[in-house]
Every structure is written in C-alpha cells, then in structure tokens.
Amino acid sequence: MFLRPNVAALAAGACVFALAAHAQTVVPGTRALSDLVACRTVVADADRLRCYDRLVAALDQAETAGEVVIVERGQITEARRALFGFSVNPLPLFARRGGDEPLEAIQTSLQRASQGASGKWLFVLEDGSVWLQTDSNAPGRTPRPGADITVRQGAVGSYLLSVNGTRSVRVRRQE
Numbered sequence: 001m002f003l004r005p006n007v008a009a010l011a012a013g014a015c016v017f018a019l020a021a022h023a024q025t026v027v028p029g030t031r032a033l034s035d036l037v038a039c040r041t042v043v044a045d046a047d048r049l050r051c052y053d054r055l056v057a058a059l060d061q062a063e064t065a066g067e068v069v070i071v072e073r074g075q076i077t078e079a080r081r082a083l084f085g086f087s088v089n090p091l092p093l094f095a096r097r098g099g100d101e102p103l104e105a106i107q108t109s110l111q112r113a114s115q116g117a118s119g120k121w122l123f124v125l126e127d128g129s130v131w132l133q134t135d136s137n138a139p140g141r142t143p144r145p146g147a148d149i150t151v152r153q154g155a156v157g158s159y160l161l162s163v164n165g166t167r168s169v170r171v172r173r174q175e
C-alpha cells in the first residue's frame with residue numbers, strides 16, 4: 001500500500017520533468033528566433049534572463065550544427081544577383097518580410113564575347129555569368145571587353161542583354 005503513492009509520485013514527477021525539459025528545448029529552424037523573442041514576455045527579471053541564456057545557447061548550438069543559418073542582407077543581395085537568369089524558385093528568406101524588391105536587371109561589364117558559327121553571341125560577364133544569345137538580332141554594337149552590359153528581364157521568363165545601352169538581344173543564362 002505504501003508503494004502505490006510513491007509510484008504515483010514518481011510518475012507525476014517524471015511527467016513534470018519531461019514537460020519542463022520539453023518546454024526548454026528549441027526546435028531548430030524557424031522556431032529558434034520566435035522562441036527567443038518570446039522570452040520578452042517573461043515578467044520576472046531572473047526568469048527572463050534564464051530564458052534568454054537557455055535559448056541563446058540553443059540557438060548558438062543550432063547555428064554551429066548548421067541547423068540555423070544567419071545571413072546579412074548584403075549576402076542575400078549577392079546570392080540573388082548570382083542566381084539572376086536561372087530558373088530556380090527563390091528561397092523563402094530572399095523575399096522575407098517584403099524587404100527587397102525583385103531583381104529585374106543587373107548591370108556589369110563584359111569580360112569577353114564570341115560569335116559562334118550560327119551567328120549568335122556568347123557573352124561572358126565580369127561576374128562570371130555566361131549568357132547565350134537566343135534570337136537572330138545583331139547587337140547594336142560589336143561587343144568589346146569592358147563594355148557596359150545590362151541584362152534585364154523580358155516577357156514570359158526571357159532576358160534581354162544590351163551592350164553600352166544599344167539595342168538588346170534575347171539571351172539565356174548558361175552558367
């Protein structure tokens with residue numbers, strides 16, 4: 001008879017301990033920051049500090065393990081620019097909280113250009129991207145290294161490349 005109350009107390013204690021341990025864990029990923037921000041609602045100073053310490057340590061551990069990645073806006077802008085012209089779905093973080101306008105054009109300079117047997121041009125830009133002409137129009141000027149290049153989005157997923165602001169040719173990103 002004396003054993004039953006002790007077993008019940010142990011079971012209840014184990015449940016409370018399990019719930020407390022679960023409440024103190026951070027789910028890696030999108031919840032880590034929101035859980036950390038939730039610490040602001042803890043009224044008692046000492047409890048709020050413990051909440052921050054616990055969740056900052058968990059966030060740091062998740063970042064070290066690669067479960068959470070922290071990037072600066074400049075890094076996002078560079079990544080969006082590097083992906084310009086490729087048919088990829090943007091990562092959700094690239095458009096988070098409406099911070100940036102969609103990238104509609106890039107401006108750079110020409111590293112080199114060559115005309116193939118078909119008469120179409122291959123453009124290698126200073127950023128390393130490679131664009132292949134898809135239409136039969138001649139560029140407004142003969143492309144020369146160092147020329148100013150603008151690549152902008154056209155209709156229905158196409159891209160237009162202009163050399164020194166002259167007439168554009170339709171292009172597709174290769175690399």
